[in-house]
Amino acid sequence: MYTTLPPTGMRDFLPREKEIREYVMREIRDEYKKSGFTEIETSFIENIGNLTGGDGGENSKLLFKIMMRGDKLKNADLSNPENLADYGLRFDLTLPLVRFYANNRNELPTIFKALQMGPVFRAERPQKGRYRAFTQCDIDVIGDDSNLAEIEIIQTISSTLKRLSFENFTIKINDRRILKAIVMRAGFEEEVFTDIAITLDKLDKIGIDGVKKELLSKDYSETSVQDLLDLTDSLSKDGIEGIKEACPEGYENLKQIIEVIQSIEDGFNIEFDFTLVRGMGYYTSTIFEITYSDLGYAIAGGGRYDKMVGKISGVDVPAVGFSIGFERIVDLLLSEDKLSTDGEKIALLFSDDQPLSAVIQSAVALRKSYAVVSLYKQKKKLGKQLSQLSKLGYNGYVVFSTDSEGLEVKQFEEK
Amino acid sequence: MYTTLPPTGMRDFLPREKEIREYVMREIRDEYKKSGFTEIETSFIENIGNLTGGDGGENSKLLFKIMMRGDKLKNADLSNPENLADYGLRFDLTLPLVRFYANNRNELPTIFKALQMGPVFRAERPQKGRYRAFTQCDIDVIGDDSNLAEIEIIQTISSTLKRLSFENFTIKINDRRILKAIVMRAGFEEEVFTDIAITLDKLDKIGIDGVKKELLSKDYSETSVQDLLDLTDSLSKDGIEGIKEACPEGYENLKQIIEVIQSIEDGFNIEFDFTLVRGMGYYTSTIFEITYSDLGYAIAGGGRYDKMVGKISGVDVPAVGFSIGFERIVDLLLSEDKLSTDGEKIALLFSDDQPLSAVIQSAVALRKSYAVVSLYKQKKKLGKQLSQLSKLGYNGYVVFSTDSEGLEVKQFEEK
DSSP states (O other), X not given: OOOOSOSTTOOOBOHHHXXXXXXXXXXXXXXXXXXXXXXXXXXXXXXXXXHSSSTTGGGGGGOOEEEOOHHHHHTSOTTOGGGXXXXXXXXXXXXXXXXXXXXXXXXXXXXXXXXXXXXXXXXXXXXXXXXXXXXXXXXXXXXOOSTHHHHHHHHHHHHHHHHTTOOOEXXXXXXXXHHHHHHHHTTOOGGGHHHHHHHHTTHHHHHHHHHHHHHHHTTOOHHHHHHHHHHHHHHHHHGGGGGTTTOHHHXXXXXXXXHHHHHHOTTOEEEEOTTOOOSOTTOOSEEEEEEETTOSSEXXXXXXXXXXXXXXXXXXXXXXXXXXXXXXXXXHHHHHTOOOOOSOEEEEEEOTTSXXXXXXXHHHHHTTTSSEEEEEEOOSOHHHHHHHHHHTTOOEEEEOOSSXXXXXXXXXXXX | OOOOSOSTTOOOBOHHHHHHHHHHHHHHHHHHHHTTOEEOBOOSEEEHHHXXXXXXXXXXXXXXXXXXXXXXXXXXXXXXXXXXXXXXXXSOSHHHHHXXXXXXXXXXXXXXXXXXXXXXXXXXXXXXXXXXXXXXXXXXXXXXXXXXXXXXXXXXXXXXXXXXXXXXXXXXXXEHHXXXXXXXXXXXXXXXXXXXXXXXXXXXXXXXXXXXXXXHHTTOOHHHHHHHHHHHHHHHHHGGGGGTTTOHHHHHHHHHHHHHHHHHOTTOEEEEOTTOOOSOTTOXXXXXXXXXXXXXXXXXXXXXXXXXXXXXXXXXXXXXXXXXXXXXXXXXXXXXXXXOOOSOEEEEXXXXXSOHHHHHHHHHHHTTTSSEEEEEEOOSOHHHHHHXXXXXXXXXXXXXXXXXXXXXXXXXXXX
16 A cells, blocks of 8 residues: 655655755755864664653654664563564654764864754654655754854854855844843842743743733742842943943853854854753853844854753763754745755757667766756657756756767757 | 774775775766766665565675664564564665656656665675675666667766776677577576576586586486577577577567677777676666776676666566666776876965964965965975875965965975
């Protein structure tokens, strides 16, 4: 019983889509490599224990689990299907990277600048624009505790987005320690920090009144909530200088990053945004994301996660990571038609009575001058064939002839 | 509970390995595209029914099955674990291609020249050099019943292997119809053709006596076996001319392919090999493979499969496919050190007391002239640092200075 559609939420890519995907990957890869990031690849399949180990948050609930095979399955406890999976498909590239680093640390440089591009899998409820298999593009700097790591990452992603012809993007940056400092200064307990942060993250959507209402509905003390709102109000007014006293280490960190990034070239708009929270629990200090013109969402984001490598390898190693929303970039390029073309595509037409050897030889020769040369048998209705070739993206055609001296490339006629 | 190794038979790739893999993929992709093949991507995950549907042969037994999720799993019949999987990981690229073609036929050209590169998964018993996840690179021509399809594929793969600096390769070619004709002429029944073919395939390993012994041990009639051996003997002597009468359609097909391929350029060694069988059951006529110097195995192979598209789509469409053993190509390039380099890699050294903005600006400027420019803090022991950078593949370094006019790139000293 065959089905011709891919499974729910999975995709095939037609030539035009695939061309854009490959183009974007190549551009990103080449630009990242220029800055000294080296590419690695990690297994798409992980041992199930790594995926359910706790750092995946919500993603751990969206696993595609792979069933045991052979004797292992025969001897397994059938009463609980949870026991029947030994592997799973990875849900991000960060966990595999950290496992990879723990496994290969002795063969890697002290400061390891990693680039990874590849598919990840999440069994989310399918909906428009959300897929169950999608590509992520990550860069990470492992082993550098200075904010040179953040600066290099932000500089590299900026030049990459420029290479892809994006101009109006804004880098929003924050430091988790700042958020923590103001929450605690307002009198909240450390344990409720994440909960408060989630509400604060909505400031630009629901406004200061909305935040107040939501926090009060959660039964936090009215004094603390008011103190927090006063603090955030003064931060909105004073910008980064407003936190100099409350969180000097966060202040110094962000001030340096912002200064350096602003100094590099025009086009990099970087803003301190104390309401930026970001989802993943593992970030420890700097967090940042990139928004593009007036899209309502980030097209890329990342942060510092200094504790995660230690959790898996047993040795604490500082790390900063950054992920581009590859599918969003592709969608934007498709909608804005920013793709540069790949060079001239030529169709070489021939007929059955012509010697195939000579035809093939001509094709080989033409391939030295043209990006693509594809053979086609000439059809009786030449006009119709030419208009089809034009639709397929060919830029011109050659009619093969044994008597002509050269093979003349002709353009399709305008309609 | 974290494990740092990838699952059994799966791999991670360190920077040097990944670089070679990407280099090979890019070269193959670019050369294939020059001949008019267009790249597509198909889902890594298939509905389980497609994978167990019968055309996969042995591979169907090596499935990684994905467990149902949520309510589907809750309502499933737990007594038989076979019922708990709804998806599986693909084991080759041909089945997904045919499914893709059946699904998108209206959007594809009449003759569709497809290129696919990507991972496939087989739960084989792990052993040295055999992996459970590996990359395949396929080209296929769907919709062309003439042997122009075979010729284009063979010509393209030849130029691709040359581009990768392989010179001494041999293309072996046969036609299933020839094999069938001689087996039937020797008096065997059609049903035993595959069984006979499997033994005949071993001719170059076990010799004519070995083949005889094996066939007799299978209880085939001595007369038929002797007739078969006499026929193969005369084929060995007369080459392709020896089958002109027994199988005229196979003769015409191969003669034309061989003539055209031989005429193109020197370096293409193509040989008729009537003992070539190839494993997959779906091939209908032309089959071919490529061997490299005196390696004992094929590095690439393919053939015509005119019935498979019809089986899935309901409409018979002729097709020819070809797959490069990507992992073998990579291993060969690694062992022969044929890889061309990626351009000059430069390390930019700076110290903490230097202004980071100016350092980053220099890096951005240097990236216009050098392939890779990576920042490093200068260490106290400069000699040791330089020798480490040299080991990491850097070609030179720059010591950042604010007072020098230009940034001078220095070479590492020879040891």
